[in-house]
Amino acid sequence: MANTSTSELIRAMRQVDKRQISVAEKSELVSAAQDLILEVERPWDTILRIGWSQPSLPATLCTLIDLKLFERWVASDDEVQSASDLGEMVDCDPDLMTRLLQNLVSHQLLGNPGPDSYSLTDFTRSLADPDQSAAFPFIYEVKSPTYASLPRYLKNEGYRNPIGKSPAACAFTLGTKFDGTLFDYFAQNPDVNERFGRCMKGFAGNLVSWVDQYPTEKLLDGLDQVIVVDVGGSTGHDLNAFQRKHRLAPARLILQDLPEVVAKANVEDGIQLMAHDFFTPQPIKGARVYYLHSVLHDWPDHKAREILQMLKPAMIKGKSKILIHEHVLWPQNNTPLATWSDLLMLGLMNGCERTIGMWKDVIEPVGLVISEVYTSVSSPHSILELKLI
Numbered sequence: 001m002a003n004t005s006t007s008e009l010i011r012a013m014r015q016v017d018k019r020q021i022s023v024a025e026k027s028e029l030v031s032a033a034q035d036l037i038l039e040v041e042r043p044w045d046t047i048l049r050i051g052w053s054q055p056s057l058p059a060t061l062c063t064l065i066d067l068k069l070f071e072r073w074v075a076s077d078d079e080v081q082s083a084s085d086l087g088e089m090v091d092c093d094p095d096l097m098t099r100l101l102q103n104l105v106s107h108q109l110l111g112n113p114g115p116d117s118y119s120l121t122d123f124t125r126s127l128a129d130p131d132q133s134a135a136f137p138f139i140y141e142v143k144s145p146t147y148a149s150l151p152r153y154l155k156n157e158g159y160r161n162p163i164g165k166s167p168a169a170c171a172f173t174l175g176t177k178f179d180g181t182l183f184d185y186f187a188q189n190p191d192v193n194e195r196f197g198r199c200m201k202g203f204a205g206n207l208v209s210w211v212d213q214y215p216t217e218k219l220l221d222g223l224d225q226v227i228v229v230d231v232g233g234s235t236g237h238d239l240n241a242f243q244r245k246h247r248l249a250p251a252r253l254i255l256q257d258l259p260e261v262v263a264k265a266n267v268e269d270g271i272q273l274m275a276h277d278f279f280t281p282q283p284i285k286g287a288r289v290y291y292l293h294s295v296l297h298d299w300p301d302h303k304a305r306e307i308l309q310m311l312k313p314a315m316i317k318g319k320s321k322i323l324i325h326e327h328v329l330w331p332q333n334n335t336p337l338a339t340w341s342d343l344l345m346l347g348l349m350n351g352c353e354r355t356i357g358m359w360k361d362v363i364e365p366v367g368l369v370i371s372e373v374y375t376s377v378s379s380p381h382s383i384l385e386l387k388l389i
Contacts, residue, residue, distance in 0.1 A: 023208070023378040053107070058144075060103045062136045065127060067092055073120060074128035080119045131205065134198035141192050142182070145175030146347040153347070162350050164300050171347035182298075182348050190260060197235050197264060200294075204237040208379040210293065210325050211241045219288045220246065226287040227252045231278050231311070232295040236267040243268040254284055278307050282314040290314070293325040297341070298351045301362050308366045315388055322368065322386040327353040328375075337380045359384060
């Protein structure tokens with residue numbers, strides 16, 4: 001009976017068509033599948049998977065991305081290839097190529113329809129897009145030295161929560177031996193900064209857009225003014241979504257970031273680019289919204305308050321709002337995306353993801369208050385709407 005039940009379960013799982021399920025259903029299925037894995041694994045199996053097996057994947061993928069394998073494979077229009085053909089395609093020894101490909105096959109990330117025969121999956125096909133593949137070089141350049149140094153850093157701190165500590169003295173700086181913050185590192189390593197921008201674009205492109213989570217229509221009652229200032233908006237993916245939805249006249253949407261970032265922006269017509277450091281006073285007065293997406297989690301509380309303090313004098317009471325688009329940590333059952341992001345922010349900048357109470361501790365001393373919180377079952381992020389007290 002147990003064998004029959006197992007067979008039925010396996011058959012049902014294989015019949016799932018991801019094209020026919022909603023985002024919420026997908027999330028439930030993934031969570032249930034992960035629960036099932038932990039239920040049937042022995043503790044040693046879990047150790048093997050987390051400690052020994054999975055760490056090999058970023059190394060494998062980073063190597064193949066550096067070879068531009070997936071870009072060239074997809075461009076060849078031949079879904080099935082041999083290791084020799086793929087090796088010749090990117091000038092890689094075929095025996096080495098076989099070893100790399102077999103690791104992806106064993107983790108079910110690549111098809112293996114026959115001996116020395118490999119086929120693309122949706123995942124590996126997606127890595128032909130530089131906005132998707134940029135995540136893996138970024139792991140080795142930034143995340144790996146940070147995570148590797150985090151236990152030592154926390155031990156050095158006496159296992160005290162380092163919130164409030166300088167972002168220039170954290171696990172990232174310990175691991176890279178860099179003198180400065182992560183953003184100083186980006187400024188000195190423009191190629192890494194470019195990959196980070198691609199990572200953020202890829203991230204945003206795979207999440208529910210803020211324009212589908214927040215009622216942006218209510219911002220359009222004053223079209224003779226600046227509607228949205230995207231503060232620290234990277235290369236413009238969020239403002240592009242707004243402009244594609246509403247098609248406003250020029251000078252109503254403004255993208256702000258550091259000069260080297262906005263220089264690489266690729267924005268819709270009508271979006272104005274402006275070099276700006278958000279630790280300096282906001283030059284655009286009276287906008288309907290000052291929008292901050294995944295900005296404040298980079299910074300400890302006192303620095304996050306500084307950013308908000310630079311915005312407050314530009315606001316007009318009763319008209320201007322600040323939107324904070326970030327994770328909100330709940331009392332229990334947070335998503336892995338929220339919890340690993342929290343630890344990554346800790347390691348990179350002594351930053352953090354925050355609970356509603358922690359957000360209030362940052363926001364209210366500045367003279368602002370949370371007026372609404374917008375959540376969605378389809379998005380791991382929330383949008384906090386702030387107004388002047």
